[in-house]
Amino acid sequence: MSTTQTKIVKKTESLEEAVIRFAGDSGDGMQLTGGQFTTSTAIVGNDLSTLPDYPAEIRAPAGSLAGVSGFQIHFSSKDIHTPGDALDVLVAMNPAALKANLQDLKPGGMLIVNTNAFTETNLKKVGYAKNPLEEESLTTKYQIFSVEVTRLTQNALEDLKLSAKLVDRSKNMFALGLMYWLYSRPMEPTIEWVKKKFAGKPDILEANLRVLKAGYHFGETTETFISHFEIKQAEIKPGKYRNITGNEATVLGIIAAKEVTGLELFLGSYPITPASDILHELSRYKYLGIKTFQAEDEIAAIGSAIGASFAGGFGITTTSGPGVCLKSEFINLAVKTELPLIVCDIQRGGPSTGLPTKTEQADLLQALFGRNGESPVPVIAASTPSDCFETMLEAFRIAIKYMTPVFFMSDGYLANGSEPWFIPSVSSLPKIEVKYRKEKEGFAPFVRDEKTLARPWAIPGTCGLEHVVGGLEAEQVTGRVSYDPVNHDAMVKIRAKKIANIENDIPELKILNGSDKGDLLILGWGSTLGSINAAIEKLLENGHKVANVHLRHLNPFPKNLGAVLKNFKHVLIPEVNLGQLRLLVRARYLVDAQGLNIVSGQPLKVRDIVEAAEKLLK
Amino acid sequence: MSTTQTKIVKKTESLEEAVIRFAGDSGDGMQLTGGQFTTSTAIVGNDLSTLPDYPAEIRAPAGSLAGVSGFQIHFSSKDIHTPGDALDVLVAMNPAALKANLQDLKPGGMLIVNTNAFTETNLKKVGYAKNPLEEESLTTKYQIFSVEVTRLTQNALEDLKLSAKLVDRSKNMFALGLMYWLYSRPMEPTIEWVKKKFAGKPDILEANLRVLKAGYHFGETTETFISHFEIKQAEIKPGKYRNITGNEATVLGIIAAKEVTGLELFLGSYPITPASDILHELSRYKYLGIKTFQAEDEIAAIGSAIGASFAGGFGITTTSGPGVCLKSEFINLAVKTELPLIVCDIQRGGPSTGLPTKTEQADLLQALFGRNGESPVPVIAASTPSDCFETMLEAFRIAIKYMTPVFFMSDGYLANGSEPWFIPSVSSLPKIEVKYRKEKEGFAPFVRDEKTLARPWAIPGTCGLEHVVGGLEAEQVTGRVSYDPVNHDAMVKIRAKKIANIENDIPELKILNGSDKGDLLILGWGSTLGSINAAIEKLLENGHKVANVHLRHLNPFPKNLGAVLKNFKHVLIPEVNLGQLRLLVRARYLVDAQGLNIVSGQPLKVRDIVEAAEKLLK
Amino acid sequence: MVISEQPKYTKADFESDNDVRWCPGCGDYAILSAVQQVMPQLGIPKEKFVFVSGIGCSSRFPYYMNCYGFHTIHGRALTVATGVKSVNPELSVWVITGDGDGLSIGGNHFLHAIRRNQDFKILLFNNKIYGLTKGQYSPTSEFGKKTKSTPMGSIDTPINPISLAIASGATFVARTVDKNVKHMMDILKQAAEHKGTAFVEIYQNCWVFNDNAFVSYTDKDVKSDNSVYLEDGKPLIFGNNHEKAIKLNGFHPEIIKVAGSNNPLIHDAKSEDRGLAYVLGQMGVENPGLPVAFGVLRKVQRPTYQELLYGQEEQAKQKPKGSLEQILNSGDTWVVK
Amino acid sequence: MVISEQPKYTKADFESDNDVRWCPGCGDYAILSAVQQVMPQLGIPKEKFVFVSGIGCSSRFPYYMNCYGFHTIHGRALTVATGVKSVNPELSVWVITGDGDGLSIGGNHFLHAIRRNQDFKILLFNNKIYGLTKGQYSPTSEFGKKTKSTPMGSIDTPINPISLAIASGATFVARTVDKNVKHMMDILKQAAEHKGTAFVEIYQNCWVFNDNAFVSYTDKDVKSDNSVYLEDGKPLIFGNNHEKAIKLNGFHPEIIKVAGSNNPLIHDAKSEDRGLAYVLGQMGVENPGLPVAFGVLRKVQRPTYQELLYGQEEQAKQKPKGSLEQILNSGDTWVVK
Numbered sequence A, B: 001m002s003t004t005q006t007k008i009v010k011k012t013e014s015l016e017e018a019v020i021r022f023a024g025d026s027g028d029g030m031q032l033t034g035g036q037f038t039t040s041t042a043i044v045g046n047d048l049s050t051l052p053d054y055p056a057e058i059r060a061p062a063g064s065l066a067g068v069s070g071f072q073i074h075f076s077s078k079d080i081h082t083p084g085d086a087l088d089v090l091v092a093m094n095p096a097a098l099k100a101n102l103q104d105l106k107p108g109g110m111l112i113v114n115t116n117a118f119t120e121t122n123l124k125k126v127g128y129a130k131n132p133l134e135e136e137s138l139t140t141k142y143q144i145f146s147v148e149v150t151r152l153t154q155n156a157l158e159d160l161k162l163s164a165k166l167v168d169r170s171k172n173m174f175a176l177g178l179m180y181w182l183y184s185r186p187m188e189p190t191i192e193w194v195k196k197k198f199a200g201k202p203d204i205l206e207a208n209l210r211v212l213k214a215g216y217h218f219g220e221t222t223e224t225f226i227s228h229f230e231i232k233q234a235e236i237k238p239g240k241y242r243n244i245t246g247n248e249a250t251v252l253g254i255i256a257a258k259e260v261t262g263l264e265l266f267l268g269s270y271p272i273t274p275a276s277d278i279l280h281e282l283s284r285y286k287y288l289g290i291k292t293f294q295a296e297d298e299i300a301a302i303g304s305a306i307g308a309s310f311a312g313g314f315g316i317t318t319t320s321g322p323g324v325c326l327k328s329e330f331i332n333l334a335v336k337t338e339l340p341l342i343v344c345d346i347q348r349g350g351p352s353t354g355l356p357t358k359t360e361q362a363d364l365l366q367a368l369f370g371r372n373g374e375s376p377v378p379v380i381a382a383s384t385p386s387d388c389f390e391t392m393l394e395a396f397r398i399a400i401k402y403m404t405p406v407f408f409m410s411d412g413y414l415a416n417g418s419e420p421w422f423i424p425s426v427s428s429l430p431k432i433e434v435k436y437r438k439e440k441e442g443f444a445p446f447v448r449d450e451k452t453l454a455r456p457w458a459i460p461g462t463c464g465l466e467h468v469v470g471g472l473e474a475e476q477v478t479g480r481v482s483y484d485p486v487n488h489d490a491m492v493k494i495r496a497k498k499i500a501n502i503e504n505d506i507p508e509l510k511i512l513n514g515s516d517k518g519d520l521l522i523l524g525w526g527s528t529l530g531s532i533n534a535a536i537e538k539l540l541e542n543g544h545k546v547a548n549v550h551l552r553h554l555n556p557f558p559k560n561l562g563a564v565l566k567n568f569k570h571v572l573i574p575e576v577n578l579g580q581l582r583l584l585v586r587a588r589y590l591v592d593a594q595g596l597n598i599v600s601g602q603p604l605k606v607r608d609i610v611e612a613a614e615k616l617l618k
Numbered sequence C, D: 001m002v003i004s005e006q007p008k009y010t011k012a013d014f015e016s017d018n019d020v021r022w023c024p025g026c027g028d029y030a031i032l033s034a035v036q037q038v039m040p041q042l043g044i045p046k047e048k049f050v051f052v053s054g055i056g057c058s059s060r061f062p063y064y065m066n067c068y069g070f071h072t073i074h075g076r077a078l079t080v081a082t083g084v085k086s087v088n089p090e091l092s093v094w095v096i097t098g099d100g101d102g103l104s105i106g107g108n109h110f111l112h113a114i115r116r117n118q119d120f121k122i123l124l125f126n127n128k129i130y131g132l133t134k135g136q137y138s139p140t141s142e143f144g145k146k147t148k149s150t151p152m153g154s155i156d157t158p159i160n161p162i163s164l165a166i167a168s169g170a171t172f173v174a175r176t177v178d179k180n181v182k183h184m185m186d187i188l189k190q191a192a193e194h195k196g197t198a199f200v201e202i203y204q205n206c207w208v209f210n211d212n213a214f215v216s217y218t219d220k221d222v223k224s225d226n227s228v229y230l231e232d233g234k235p236l237i238f239g240n241n242h243e244k245a246i247k248l249n250g251f252h253p254e255i256i257k258v259a260g261s262n263n264p265l266i267h268d269a270k271s272e273d274r275g276l277a278y279v280l281g282q283m284g285v286e287n288p289g290l291p292v293a294f295g296v297l298r299k300v301q302r303p304t305y306q307e308l309l310y311g312q313e314e315q316a317k318q319k320p321k322g323s324l325e326q327i328l329n330s331g332d333t334w335v336v337k
């Protein structure tokens, strides 16, 4: 392989879309590389969707399978929905990365490897008896591009006299530069970013820039690559965009809701993957008066949030499944005392500790039923990373208007995955009205608004409205402790009705793709939206009479769900669980809905949905 | 009223059955009185069923409504199922007891009151402006028997020079004696009991006996009562009987299972109404090697039980709804590590603290779904107080055979209610086989039994089987931590299948009353059995084509449930919740089952079930 | 707390119209009455008081105060109080808990609230038993105690709530007893005036399930021999005729005669070293044979959680990082035309 | 524990074949190695060891020991260990926990296990940070610590695990540090031999999220000035040339010169009074300016929970109350013919 400076003129092929994945050791900076590639891709104007894949270990042994970190991005000149099922390009920084990821590369796909890392030791670490790059099974199936990334990086930095560690850590920039060239992306955004990030460290700054460019020029000049690609700008709504992950959008939703409502915002949380970043991010907004409290455990976290809401602030608590277990007793107290509260469950693989860094949708029934007694709560779920923003605003609206805790469901895939987000103007945000009770006249802690059935929010410090709330059953209206049988039955039913009635205050379900009658309806919720949309497009292309709807509101359901279901011969509910929404839909509408249930810690694959649909359609 | 000693010969009317209730202040000893009446009634050979009703306060202010304590007993010469909907006799020791209980007395029923307690202060305490005993609404509707219980008690004890407090506390014995006379029960069992109980306190012993007899003779001699009743022995299976509450039967079930399996038994518990008595009772069996541990909270309680099972003992934890919330994270660990464990949920009124001393069936969905991720557990429920015994043995059998935590559901009504129990012989108890893994050959922590899919129970101390279990996802067979997508999907499905397969190992559902085809099937679970049986008898009498089945196994369901349901036009599921079993049945079998849902902290009334059934049958 | 206008209250203003439902003879009555008498003396508007409790007989307390109240769940009152005080530091927040509620299930929140110096008062009604659930042993029950759940006697060494509070860094620690209402009121007032967590252990007789647990400190014949009432800066003197004193031998307190006194120990509640308060708190509880210390064992100042929280907020507001508009538009943005 | 036959083990016997997945440079490696070296010296059959842990980097420990192990849930290892040891007191049970696991979410179980004197060892890996969740502050993090969740610095006063253990009545309390493997091994051996709860705080460097947290006690240039190594019955002497000692002024330790020594403090780990251990434990942690004490701070005997549990069982067995047959037939029975 030569690093000759002669510039060769190379072909530019135009593509519609591409799916690429950077994979390497946890120490190799793959997440950062992927993030930079995403930014440049967004700026080019492609539609995109990303999927980071972290190892569960902080830093597993270098070169081990457990330590492989990956970042996948799907980008296109058309509207896209998922990070993609299969890869066009896999960048593998070491044998472990190859082993862990190769199965996802399309036959004929490009495999770019750092050959310097394919040493005997590294190969042995992951159980390769021979160098797989020399195996016929590989060489015939894929286009292999062997690049001496480590050595080329060292060359580029030779005269800088940096530590070996620093040099080694720069090699991701080489891969990035090379991929920029391969897909004709501008280097400028990354150059700017490097300059800002390492402003105080001129050595590192220089090293990063040099290697980035070296990678780019390598693509341009070496004969290894004969052509490169171009992917046209997508037709997207004009306006200002940013790339955003689900957790970021959740944070922005909270901040926006705080500003819109003017309430004191109090987050009580306890760190847990994949929810911790919401705590981290929000704790940076003290200047807005946002209060974050890292409690001693999940119970204290939600308890403090409930206290905040009682005192007239707005309490939120963020967690993942195991934390929901611990919060359930307190959620029930909020249900019983009818206080506004948001419980964010960023779902991960379960049961128990399960797969902390993987995604799953298996906490839905827990959110609905995971408490003693009849304990109705609204449950809403975001469907894409950016949708977390709007969904969070909706959670606030319901919690305040109906004086109730609300479950906000996201998951590991949404939390860490990203997509371009059309930045809304502040004036376009929904108004959320907050009314504290002030008048003594006719006050009782459980007099209800006739329409919403909400009780008044009368907060400590308000003269004349002194009262006590608690977990024991309360007498209707007065709220005094009551053991009366008739009253209990009535209260159980009023609490249920209050939540059920919210169906009158949420939008009807709209068919997203296809027409409103047909052979098959695909019904989804949460993060499966992307895969389902993509699958429906395929199915429509294949000539099937299919359509899909997607639920943001899981409790109560939109009013017209039953009617929508009746217009289709078959109903398919794909979920990353064993059929939780399916259970609810079957019970409620007595419709023989079928499931597609693959619980592998990963988003559903488009092809699996297409296959399941076509099986039903036969 | 005279206390003349002339003996009057009185009529004896023969009755088939009676429902009576003792009601008084918490300090009046009504539970004890009811308990004694129950024993004598049992010895007479009547079938019976009882319902105690405690106040939530330890000792609410004397004479207040909150402090009323009641004990109801239904006894008969026929087979009976419930403590009865309405009362033939109400004994009211004070105005509060009258006010709280009168609504349950049948029109024309006997109202026996302690008139001495109807003072102005006492009347005022409960908001009676006038003495209700003088109101026409009462006197015309009921047969009122005004008895000066307090004064008669004082008279009887005049010469004993006891403290006023002691004298006052004896007056329940008067009521008891009177009722013994009224229903022709023998005083001997109570006399024996008093002699044993107060052996060291001759004063109290003497006082109790005197007053008991005074009450009896009062009935016999005074003109107030013109006749008394006799209720013939019921036709019940010959053998030895005892009266037993659900909590007692639960304890005996645990002890029996311990003896049958020979396992070390470890109960980790934290006090909570109405489960605490199980802890209290079991802690008295240290001589059998039974270990009880009152932990610092519910989490520690279940954690210690899981530790015990891991170490080769058998772990149990007992609690009620709010405690289940706290245990849910640990239940998931037991699901994931596949360890035997029993979680006893003695359900009470919810949500939140709710109605601690009242009954409810609203934790079913929590038991099934109250945990993050897909977390299948077998759930079984007792249906009568004595059925707790057998159901507990079944819980052990499943837990050990399938290496799984099992939910054992009881409720406040079963826990404190009692019924006669045919005492089984030890040799008739089911055998439960325990196999610890010993052989190294072929051992891995997650190799499974081909049939049950259970993993081996290999306990610390066994040489050569050292291994680690935990909450992270495990690789099939080896049990090593695994983040592999395919493995996770497989493990989720294996865990589900292991539990679903138990359907092959439980009895098919049998029609309890009626024939196996018809217009209406009543499907129940748990403590509604008595009311449903009684309702069905009525409905059959009324000529309807009805039948009923009752579920002990809620997860998995008996295999033939679907087939049974299909044979009826209508299905009615009465539950003391808002339709939790109904949700499961509708989802699984797509049958339009209807519910009867009255959530009043009390068992369902027979007449409500009959009414709901007849409405459907119209 | 800024008080603009000081309404004049009487005890009756703090009495709610809910029926009090404790057993007749319960020590809780005296505590309720003491609190209701102290409240009017604090110069705080009634609507600014919040009583937060867990579950237990003691935790029914808020229902009987004519104030804002929250009867939460078992063991968790401190967590709720944290939220209440954090969003509205103007409120005077009082936490009512029992030995089971506060030290068994709630032990963790106890130590964390205290180490953070949360700005509220904690009144722990210690009756050495679970009252509401009808008589199981609690974390303060004596070793060997026979109860419903320990028919052969408890095998757990009890917790001394005062030791735990001090080890957790409590800034105000006191002990009093239900029968000594005057002392209790004095302590409650000092607690009310303390900035930061004020922890008060109140010995409370459970007449039904653990009668006479504190008779040594309330019975007039023996109480003076078994109790020493602390006064800051004063020697530790006790006994029927004030004839006995406490002296330290290394870390070990010993009883000496006042007559011919050999340097009796002088109380120093404000000592930065926690050692003294720790040793005093152990007397008679973990160290038998010594009198139990009543009064304020420790009273020091450090910034409260709320002061620090709002302090950081103020500091952050000096350098605001942007409006909502700006936040939404931050990060790498691009424009599609 | 009755040991019939003492198999001869080497360190390798305790090494599992799972890949160790801590970050390179993590202090956990040294602790693992120390434990693996100590185990063969204890004369206990390998299959009798059980390692129980919670969740955290530290809590991955059981996977790396070739023993029975239970990686439980966050904060709850002590509860599981309680059950394990109670049904099989023959086992040697070791609990591995972190500062977050053991003192934040698990704080309550910590104090209750210790007060009961549960017969197991607790090794708390204190790295003053949440490692596994990538760097939030923990209950032992310094006041003002900037972490991911406290960008302006923590406002919580840290817990001293040793103070808490002592206030909970711990019978064995010790402190050591990852870099001093020899000392650690000695402490682990003493802990193993103690009957009852043996609590060992191990300072452990988290190379990724809190590097150099304990450099004052491990850097060869400064460590002798900042650490005092305790030996029972010996004076507290430290400094590069053993030139400094500790003396008590009331409850307050002070640094003095050894030369011309004024009664340096003599360590007494077996003192029944907890005061000394309490004050020693605070040095350098809650009381800045003083060296931190390493070694065994307290080591006393009282019956273990398991001894008491089985003792009661034995006693009860003296008066058996009836067979299952008799139990079933107890109460008021009657015969129907």
Ligand SMILES: Cc1ncc(C[n+]2csc(CCOP(=O)(O)OP(=O)(O)O)c2C)c(N)n1
Binding pocket: B270, B271, B272, B273, B298, B322, B323, B326, B353, C055, C056, C057, C058, C059, C073, C074, C097, C098, C099, C100, C101, C102, C125, C127, C129, C130, C131, C132, C133, C138
């Ligand atoms: C989660 C939960 N567990 C258990 C209970 C039952 N419970 C209520 S109060 C109580 C103990 C009360 O003891 P303490 O705090 O000492 O209060 P006291 O009644 O003695 O004043 C218990 C165990 C509960 N309500 N909730």
Ligand SMILES: Cc1ncc(C[n+]2csc(CCOP(=O)(O)OP(=O)(O)O)c2C)c(N)n1
Binding pocket: A270, A271, A272, A273, A298, A322, A323, A326, A353, D055, D056, D057, D058, D059, D073, D074, D097, D098, D099, D100, D101, D102, D125, D127, D129, D130, D131, D132, D133, D138
């Ligand atoms: C119920 C629950 N809450 C939160 C978490 C997330 N979590 C895992 S480890 C950890 C903290 C670990 O800190 P520490 O105990 O100090 O261990 P280290 O990683 O520092 O060794 C947290 C918060 C969890 N696994 N489960």
Ligand code: SF4
Binding pocket: B058, B059, C021, C022, C023, C025, C026, C027, C028, C057, C058, C127, C131, C132, C205, C206, C207, C208, C209
């Ligand atoms: S049970 Fe005890 S603590 Fe509870 S109210 Fe009665 S006397 Fe008071």
Ligand code: SF4
Binding pocket: A058, A059, D021, D022, D023, D025, D026, D027, D028, D057, D058, D127, D131, D132, D205, D206, D207, D208, D209
């Ligand atoms: S994150 Fe810290 S504690 Fe965890 S393994 Fe890495 S260095 Fe060790």
Ligand SMILES: [Mg+2]
Binding pocket: C056, C098, C099, C100, C125, C126, C127, C128, C129, C130, C131, C138
């Ligand atoms: Mg108590």
Ligand SMILES: [Mg+2]
Binding pocket: D056, D098, D099, D100, D125, D126, D127, D128, D129, D130, D131, D138
């Ligand atoms: Mg840590």
